[in-house]
Amino acid sequence: MRLHHTIIAGALTALLATSALSFAAEHAKSVSPDDALAKLQAGNKRFATRKITEGKPVAAQRAKTAQSQQPFAIIVGCADSRTSPELVFDQNLGALFVVRTAGNLVGEHGLGSIEYAVEHLGARLIVVLGHERCGAVASALATATAPGNVNSLVRDIQPAVQATKGRAGDMLDLTVKENAKLVAAKIRTEAKLGDLAKQVRVVVGVYDLDTGTVAWAKE
Numbered sequence: 001m002r003l004h005h006t007i008i009a010g011a012l013t014a015l016l017a018t019s020a021l022s023f024a025a026e027h028a029k030s031v032s033p034d035d036a037l038a039k040l041q042a043g044n045k046r047f048a049t050r051k052i053t054e055g056k057p058v059a060a061q062r063a064k065t066a067q068s069q070q071p072f073a074i075i076v077g078c079a080d081s082r083t084s085p086e087l088v089f090d091q092n093l094g095a096l097f098v099v100r101t102a103g104n105l106v107g108e109h110g111l112g113s114i115e116y117a118v119e120h121l122g123a124r125l126i127v128v129l130g131h132e133r134c135g136a137v138a139s140a141l142a143t144a145t146a147p148g149n150v151n152s153l154v155r156d157i158q159p160a161v162q163a164t165k166g167r168a169g170d171m172l173d174l175t176v177k178e179n180a181k182l183v184a185a186k187i188r189t190e191a192k193l194g195d196l197a198k199q200v201r202v203v204v205g206v207y208d209l210d211t212g213t214v215a216w217a218k219e
Contacts, residue, residue: 031072033201036125040073043090048212053090065094074117076183077129078104078136083207085129088214097123103136104128105156106183111191124199126187129214130180131207137176180204181217
């Protein structure tokens, strides 16, 4: 009987500890949008200009974030293998909440992920990160339809294609920027953030594959 009570007490203690960690993660102080953007800009500068970026104590950070997370920014990026936000912004485990699809698009799953990160993880900055020579955007410029589920990508990029027709400049670059701006507008209007929407800032960046730098669009 005493052993039975000991097991139950141990289980309750573990449950309470887990709940406390979860509560702390969901109610931790948020980083302001301006401060979060400054951290991203500083990290990108390190990535683009240094031969070796800041050392990351992976084992220590893994232990620190194993039970909870408090990312300071949400990145909506492209699935392109050359554009990993953690690398581009020189950040460690647990620093960024990342949503990635080809063409940096968002649907219901992406919007739901953003809503979760804002409400439960305290993130207050959302970055839509397009990139130079995006294959999904190039495909949408070439055709309005595509085989299989790739069609959903070229279909949803078509508004950006139509918006940039007739503009002077490189059509791929223009459409990459326009697509990112339209995704940002979609997040602003369709993400269900309630009163927290007043605390959240949505910005657009475009990553240069050649230089490693992110250019930030005017809001």
